[in-house]
Amino acid sequence: MWHVGTVIALHDETATARTITLEVPDWPGHVAGQHVDVRLTASDGYSAVRSYSIASAPNSERRIELTVERLPNGEVSPYLTQEVAVGDRLELRGPIGGWFVWRPQQTEPIQLIAGGSGIVPLMAMIRSRVSAGSAAPFRLLYSVREPRVVFYRDELQALSDHDQIVSLTYAYTRASPKDWPRPPGRIDDALIANTTWPANLVPTCYVCGPTSFVESATGLLIASGNSHDKIRTERFGPTGDQK
């Protein structure tokens, strides 16, 4: 069952990532963390489908937002980040996925860990917490290469500084802002110990990012005492080896 969504807004998050707002009249609703399949069809009938995480919270306007990162040799992402215009119609299937989700009924502490564009489904969870008026304590550890590739920067800052919705920590891997206290580097045990929920609070952890990032972050969470069954993951991209 394919839904038709009309593009009603476009917003560039970074030089290579764009948020597409779609109005989908028969959208059945979704849960934060789910994704959709997007189908593009060429004039001769050839079609290509890829999955994208939903960035928006469930809402009553039948609108969803997808944030798409352009992949260098992608088939669908270059079209979605460069060609699509307001008024275009896109075919969607979903929502899909019932595991990597946060529901407003959850009251336990939530630890979000994002690597790069892995922030997208986690942002949907933060937005869902806001729109549901939940009081669940949220922490986000967001690993990015450098400041200019941060998604949702102003919104995250406001949610963190003014509204105290989420406790936010950036980890820069290549270049950090001037006077940043921590030298650029990957997430390590000290950062996990100092910025994530202590394991004795039994947080549910959601980790999303490239495979090597998720492997490393989940390893650190387990080493700091979090139990295997409280950690949910979503991985994307290549393994890093040539197999």
Next chain:
Amino acid sequence: MGIISRGFSGRRRAADVKLPPGQYLTTDFPVLSAGPTPHVSLDEWEFTIDDGTDVLRRWDWKSFRDLPAETITVDLHCVTRWSKFGTFWEGVSLDTMLADVKTDASYALVHSYGGYTTNLPLEDLLNKQAWIAFRFDDEDLAPEHGGPARLLVPHLYLWKSAKWVRGITLMYEDEPGFWESLGYHNYGDPWREQRYWSD
């Protein structure tokens, strides 16, 4: 045919003729798992076949590796739409492991270290269709790809090829596994594009 995407031409390859519907070819080997990668030592590893009540067969790593193994070259199809051609594995056929098991069961639930499960008809594990694989590309199977050993059942979408396998329960009645309980198709034939419940 769907709505034409203005200005979209796509990227077709000659090799696509071999692909199941809706799949694209990759030369990489993406990793998709619902939780942390379990790290299972060979000392503690075991594999059992049970009927829900009694353990019918049990192997530790040494006795498992003493079973006759074979090499397998197969195409893989992941429900997230990538396919990978000509992957090279070494493993033990489930025909070998189930050879002396007398059962009237029609279904199997595969269990993994870490708690993952997947279900399939028992006949899909037989007749040279399924293996417990322990080497990939001439190397021991890496933990993120399911090592020490994973199920390899390449005629179904790859989520059926459970990583980190520890056993199989034979059942009279079908019972959905992990992804099968969360919206994914109960059988998962890529050539019939059985991705989700409603397919």
